[in-house]
Amino acid sequence: MPVPPGVGRFGASMYEILGYPSTWTVAPGETIEFKVSCAQPLRYYADLVRIRCGDSSPGAPGLKETVVLPGIARNIQGRHQPTEIGSRAIAPALAETAHRVRSWILAIMPTLPSSRHEQVILSRWDATSATGYALGLDLQGCLFWEQGEGGQLGRITLTRPVVARQWYLVAVTVDDRNGEVALSQIPANPLLASCSDDTAQATLPVPPGPLVDTLPLSMGAAATAHESPRWERHYNGRIDSPTLLPYAAENKDLGQLRVAACERRYAQPPLSAWDFSQHIDSDIIVDTAVAWRTGKLENLPVRAVPGVRWNASQMNWRHCPDHYAAIHFHDDSLEDANWETDFCLTIPTDLASGLYAARLTGPNGEQERITFIVRPAPGAARKPIAFLASTATYLAYSNSHYRLDDEGMEMKAGNFMVLYPWEVYLGEHRELGLSLYDTHSDGYGVYYSSRRRPVFSMHLQCRTWSLNADTLYLDWLDEKGFDYDVITDDMLHEEGLQALEGYRVVMTGAHPEYWSTRMWQAMVAFQQQGGRLMYMGGNGFYWRCAYHPEKPWLMEVRRTETGARYSETPPGESYHSYTGEYGGTWRRIGTPPQTLVGVGTTATGFDASSYYRRLPDSNDPRAAFIFEGVNEEIIGNFGNAGGGAAGDEIDRADFRLGTPAHALIVARSEKHTRYYNVVPEETTYHHPTINGEEARNCYADMVFYECLNGGAVFSTGSITWGASLAWNGYDNNVSRITENVLRRFANPTPFPFPSKN
Amino acid sequence: MYEIQPEDAELLKYFRTTTTKNRPLKLNRLLNRLRMGPLPGKKVIVCTKPYSEYAIGTLGQYRGDPIKLDEKRYTSLADAQWALLKLRWESISPYPWPADLD
Numbered sequence: 001m002p003v004p005p006g007v008g009r010f011g012a013s014m015y016e017i018l019g020y021p022s023t024w025t026v027a028p029g030e031t032i033e034f035k036v037s038c039a040q041p042l043r044y045y046a047d048l049v050r051i052r053c054g055d056s057s058p059g060a061p062g063l064k065e066t067v068v069l070p071g072i073a074r075n076i077q078g079r080h081q082p083t084e085i086g087s088r089a090i091a092p093a094l095a096e097t098a099h100r101v102r103s104w105i106l107a108i109m110p111t112l113p114s115s116r117h118e119q120v121i122l123s124r125w126d127a128t129s130a131t132g133y134a135l136g137l138d139l140q141g142c143l144f145w146e147q148g149e150g151g152q153l154g155r156i157t158l159t160r161p162v163v164a165r166q167w168y169l170v171a172v173t174v175d176d177r178n179g180e181v182a183l184s185q186i187p188a189n190p191l192l193a194s195c196s197d198d199t200a201q202a203t204l205p206v207p208p209g210p211l212v213d214t215l216p217l218s219m220g221a222a223a224t225a226h227e228s229p230r231w232e233r234h235y236n237g238r239i240d241s242p243t244l245l246p247y248a249a250e251n252k253d254l255g256q257l258r259v260a261a262c263e264r265r266y267a268q269p270p271l272s273a274w275d276f277s278q279h280i281d282s283d284i285i286v287d288t289a290v291a292w293r294t295g296k297l298e299n300l301p302v303r304a305v306p307g308v309r310w311n312a313s314q315m316n317w318r319h320c321p322d323h324y325a326a327i328h329f330h331d332d333s334l335e336d337a338n339w340e341t342d343f344c345l346t347i348p349t350d351l352a353s354g355l356y357a358a359r360l361t362g363p364n365g366e367q368e369r370i371t372f373i374v375r376p377a378p379g380a381a382r383k384p385i386a387f388l389a390s391t392a393t394y395l396a397y398s399n400s401h402y403r404l405d406d407e408g409m410e411m412k413a414g415n416f417m418v419l420y421p422w423e424v425y426l427g428e429h430r431e432l433g434l435s436l437y438d439t440h441s442d443g444y445g446v447y448y449s450s451r452r453r454p455v456f457s458m459h460l461q462c463r464t465w466s467l468n469a470d471t472l473y474l475d476w477l478d479e480k481g482f483d484y485d486v487i488t489d490d491m492l493h494e495e496g497l498q499a500l501e502g503y504r505v506v507m508t509g510a511h512p513e514y515w516s517t518r519m520w521q522a523m524v525a526f527q528q529q530g531g532r533l534m535y536m537g538g539n540g541f542y543w544r545c546a547y548h549p550e551k552p553w554l555m556e557v558r559r560t561e562t563g564a565r566y567s568e569t570p571p572g573e574s575y576h577s578y579t580g581e582y583g584g585t586w587r588r589i590g591t592p593p594q595t596l597v598g599v600g601t602t603a604t605g606f607d608a609s610s611y612y613r614r615l616p617d618s619n620d621p622r623a624a625f626i627f628e629g630v631n632e633e634i635i636g637n638f639g640n641a642g643g644g645a646a647g648d649e650i651d652r653a654d655f656r657l658g659t660p661a662h663a664l665i666v667a668r669s670e671k672h673t674r675y676y677n678v679v680p681e682e683t684t685y686h687h688p689t690i691n692g693e694e695a696r697n698c699y700a701d702m703v704f705y706e707c708l709n710g711g712a713v714f715s716t717g718s719i720t721w722g723a724s725l726a727w728n729g730y731d732n733n734v735s736r737i738t739e740n741v742l743r744r745f746a747n748p749t750p751f752p753f754p755s756k757n
Numbered sequence: 758m759y760e761i762q763p764e765d766a767e768l769l770k771y772f773r774t775t776t777t778k779n780r781p782l783k784l785n786r787l788l789n790r791l792r793m794g795p796l797p798g799k800k801v802i803v804c805t806k807p808y809s810e811y812a813i814g815t816l817g818q819y820r821g822d823p824i825k826l827d828e829k830r831y832t833s834l835a836d837a838q839w840a841l842l843k844l845r846w847e848s849i850s851p852y853p854w855p856a857d858l859d
Contacts, residue, residue, distance in 0.1 A: 056807070057808065058808050116819065401820075404796070404816070404820075405796070405820060407793070407794065407795060407796050407799075410792035410793075411789055411792050411793065414777045415777070415838075416792065416801070416802055416838055416841050416842070416845075417792075417799075417801040417802065418801070418802040418803075418804060418811070418834065418837075419801055419802065419803045419804065419814065419824070420804045420807065421804060421805075421807060424803060424824055427820075427821070427824065428821060428822075428823055428824070429821075430820060430821040441820060461807070607776075607777040608776065608777055608778055671778075673777045673778055674777070674785060675777055
């Protein structure tokens with residue numbers, strides 16, 4: 001039984017109200033919508049607050065916010081808004097019953113045959129009158145076909161369950177003249193799915209043709225008679241080439257499923273022939289039997305995955321789409337929570353760029369902050385400094401469940417599992433969807449993430465991670481009195497270099513991990529124009545991501561063969577469906593982060609942080625400005641994230657991977673623990689000395705170098721740097737170094753490019 | 758998989774006086790073993806009030822199942838970790854929890 005929303009386990013006020021905005025990035029003059037759901041009916045009001053800091057973990061500065069517009073919504077009647085998860089394909093009705101004898105043939109690859117619910121693979125089903133037909137899997141993983149009218153249903157079930165992750169050729173032949181039905185499954189690979197071929201025949205009630213002909217075709221789920229949920233019995237698995245023939249299929253017809261779609265020959269033209277190899281980069285499916293007949297996908301079933309004809313000869317779906325004529329459905333995917341808008345806000349034209357939230361408050365202290373970034377208006381004057389909010393990374397982490405779902409996480413953490421309220425809530429509310437760090441219920445990694453739902457990585461007062469961690473930089477910028485704009489990855493991807501033009505320096509947050517090709521190219525161009533880049537985090541510039549070309553709220557990540565990742569991308573699935581680009585780490589793609597910021601990921605660990613020790617390069621006159629007023633040799637042996645400025649995920653320079661030859665490595669961290677481990681791409685094989693105590697290359701490098709045209713780069717190579725800024729009332733060497741670098745980088749005086757090392 | 762030895766019981770007392778920065782290797786090995794195990798039914802620590810109150814919880818059988826919380830609350834994470842250490846030892850180790858540790 002699902003847990004009701006807002007179960008009140010963490011006090012009366014937590015998660016009683018949840019919401020999400022229509023966009024994460026909005027400009028002055030534009031309107032943003034807020035979609036809100038309440039666990040119980042309540043009336044709430046909303047203020048617009050500017051967020052300076054959200055991190056309330058022990059030792060952190062705590063929540064700092066200022067009301068800038070009180071009462072942007074008043075006396076709103078909040079109510080529960082349902083969310084439906086699970087993917088499906090929907091196609092319009094098609095007349096089929098004039099052909100009294102006909103067959104569906106298709107290939108299926110069930111990935112979770114023994115689920116806790118029945119699964120419908122294909123159906124034309126009117127739940128209100130309980131009329132129609134459905135092909136599915138029962139609780140034991142056995143294929144069934146059911147049909148009937150008005151609740152008088154008959155079902156035929158095979159006795160041999162399917163083998164998970166194996167392809168089957170399936171045929172159902174119905175004879176409406178006498179109700180005879182024949183159902184069969186043949187494993188595509190009899191060796192790997194031995195003894196699972198099966199057939200059965202029965203006489204079943206015949207659903208009325210005129211009604212069946214008006215019903216839409218659904219794949220991956222069956223319609224309900226309710227407003228919520230509208231769909232049920234979601235299928236976990238793949239479907240390839242569902243085809244409706246106007247006669248009784250024979251084995252030779254089933255064999256056509258092994259033939260490329262364009263070369264199939266049938267005794268009569270199919271009534272319907274769905275070719276999922278067409279428009280793979282969209283949510284449109286095409287019926288090649290009927291001109292202009294298309295259907296649509298809902299809730300993010302996966303495309304660009306190998307189908308029944310894939311034979312490992314092709315790895316890129318664009319090179320041989322017919323090998324990729326499969327769609328993978330899941331019972332736990334989500335594109336759009338589809339909540340109705342409760343209220344809107346038009347951003348005042350004079351509102352300064354920054355991080356804001358609609359702060360919703362209920363009668364008993366229930367509270368929710370729906371965060372978003374106000375960017376500078378297009379064409380408006382830019383401040384010298386831009387803080388780049390890592391919205392692509394926030395979207396990747398979104399609603400993470402991996403600490404609850406992956407039993408290896410306790411060993412990775414080096415501590416007993418401690419589940420915080422936000423993790424418990426997400427664990428018990430699976431309807432809010434998954435993150436790109438999670439696996440689907442069938443064990444396959446998650447490829448897509450959507451902003452159109454409550455996204456917990458955009459929350460404040462939670463783990464020092466994602467947006468919450470980046471507010472430590474906003475807090476510090478405000479504390480030091482810097483004048484800055486906040487821009488976002490989403491904006492950078494949409495506008496490219498234009499988003500960066502006018503700024504002297506771009507400062508990243510703690511973890512700018514995900515970069516689309518367009519974002520990457522824009523940052524390279526910014527550098528080439530003399531722009532200065534302060535990379536204030538770790539594990540940055542790591543994975544390539546792909547934004548949906550038409551739906552900016554969607555992002556895709558295929559992780560390919562290496563990198564620190566929580567699930568393995570199966571063979572043949574390494575090219576993004578949205579763009580056709582090869583996925584994975586930028587290092588593997590051929591442009592390591594060392595070429596952009598001088599350092600790249602070397603290790604991760606989450607038990608404790610450490611400190612940096614200055615290196616001889618810190619005495620180079622070129623680096624003098626960095627250490628002005630810093631006399632200590634040890635940097636950052638304090639902070640509220642693990643007790644040090646070097647931690648969580650750390651990066652190092654590597655001249656073989658593209659760290660510029662003239663780069664100065666001014667400091668290096670040391671004394672990391674055994675629970676730091678070198679990332680897979682840093683060690684081609686595993687051995688006992690890849691931990692922080694023993695590994696040769698398990699440290700963070702602090703790097704500075706000049707770029708062409710007066711530009712420069714400064715990198716800390718550590719996620720926890722920002723959590724040390726506020727220590728001792730912001731008076732510490734991490735804060736001092738950051739301030740020294742930012743003041744110099746914001747100064748228009750060009751950095752001279754060194755003529756010799 | 759490491760098989761817990763009788764002499765490992767002697768290491769337990771160092772759990773409260775060390776951190777991952779200075780733990781003996783043998784204690785780390787023992788703790789790794791006590792952290793391993795399937796998730797269904799696993800005992801964990803649940804923070805019931807951010808950073809100020811903790812409880813021992815039991816994970817459900819399936820994804821989405823509610824986490825069952827014990828009634829006892831701990832005001833320090835260290836106390837909750839000690840309680841969990843004892844539970845894990847009792848469920849995984851074939852040897853009794855040393856009487857002089859409580």
